Amino acid sequence: MTLLTDYQSYADAQQHFSPEKLWDLFDGNRDSFNIAHECVDRHATSGRDALIVAHADGTDEIISYAELSAESSRFAHFLKEQGVNRGDRVAIMLDPSKAFYVAMFGVIKHGAIAVPMFTLFGPDGIALRVNDCKPVMLLTHAHKAQDVSGVSQSVNVQIYDAEFERSLSGFSDTYPVQSHSNELAVFQYTSGTTRELPEAVKHSHRALVTLMVAALYGTGLRPGDRFFCPSSPAWGHGLWHGTLAPLAMGLTVGAYSGRFNPVRLIEALSQHSFTNMSAAATHYRMIKNSGVASNYQYSFEKLSFTGEPIDDDTADFIKRVFGLEVCSMYGTTEIGVVLVSYPGAPDFAVKRGSLGKPIPGGKVEVHDAKGNECAVGDTGEMMVWRRSEWVRTKDLGRVDEEGYFYHGGRADDVIISAGWTMSAVEIENVMLMHPDVLEAAAIGVPDSLRGQVVKAFIVSGRPESAEFTAEIQDLVKRKLSQHEYPRHVAIVSELPKTPAGKVHRKVLREREAQALAAAQS
Known part of the structure; x- marks a missing residue:
């Protein structure tokens, strides 16, 4: 039988x-399907390494x-x-770490x-999520014990340390797995501040099947x-695209643990000969800014x-050092990729700056405020x-004559000044061209x-x-237009960034609003 993994081309x-x-691509079916079996147990006799965790202290956990x-x-x-x-x-x-993956797959x-x-997350962020999903058990490190001390008394807080790990050795190393594809397996919180509760996206076991569209083509x-995926598995990209999808294919997967150091x-990328990486744009910029990437060999x-x-x-740097055009993958936790x-598709031309084209069978359009499809090149x-x-994606964008989509920023990241509509993303990209601008x-x-002006x-x-x-200011004037330059610049x-690595413009807006309110009072 020919599988989708046997094809590589766009056509x-x-x-x-x-x-x-x-x-x-799986053992299971609509009646019987379990993520832990598909990602772990069915590959147990393969002889392959499942995970290589690169810790910030320089050690590797294989x-x-x-x-x-x-x-x-045993954990189950x-x-x-x-x-x-x-x-x-x-x-x-x-x-x-091994503790995280053992616990997660044991639970599932x-x-x-x-x-x-x-x-x-500190005590407030933890309490918000615990009070929302009401877990019967919370597993954490010893150094986080103080932060979880105030959670609901109904939660069994289990410290996962060496002693606890040894206590598991007395259990059987096999477990009968039985679940329906529609049963819930994972609650995934989107990134958010500790002051407001982000939405919990509830994933069933069969979500792994749908995920493979992004795995194959994203x-x-x-x-x-x-x-390798350096994003934290606490977030959608790090867990679903960075962990579950590649493990379901029986691949060796790299992860990063601890304070990020490019x-x-x-x-780790060089030593372990990783051939495929998906990361946040910020990760690539930090690799570039490290100044040492060209000293290593890659695969x-x-x-x-x-x-x-x-x-x-940054795209030029990636092409120069890694010899590849980096490919965009766009989606949200709620709608997927x-x-x-x-x-890897030899017949797909990667367009620098674009989000690419729709997934096979997918339909994406750009609409104006009245719900009509925008003309080629128009933003909606x-x-x-x-x-x-x-x-709705709540993201702005446009499409070109060849069907490639381009990002125009979040709908709430649009800056309207004296009647002109400006994109924060476009302004940021131009400022990053300056050799002394790191972020x-x-x-x-x-x-x-003017109503609003740009602050950088x-x-x-x-x-x-x-x-x-x-x-x-002169750089932005030359590259964009005379009215789009930042009238205020702060070094x-x-x-501030979301835990997923995105620049958190909302936090910047909140800080400016607070500063303005304080000044006016």
């Missing part, structure tokens, strides 16, 4: 893809499929002994629901790849990114056709004359000065 993707053929299968089974037996029932939520607040094997939680996964990532065949557009300077650049909101209706963000701030926040090793500000030590 074959359009001709041979069907949702039904996705099921051929976990085989056989080891992960056995230890996650532990849950059963503790009285955890099928459908109960189990929160997992652990850094990427048992038929409970895994709830990955970001380890850098990250270009194929048997034999050695795949040099440490570079070392890359496919590269992709998500989260926000990549500026031209809908636009891709088909990494990108819409996705789902279940016989158009679904950049742009927002609209109130102005009595710049991370740079160069100190703030009138000359530096003028250089940035900052760092930019």
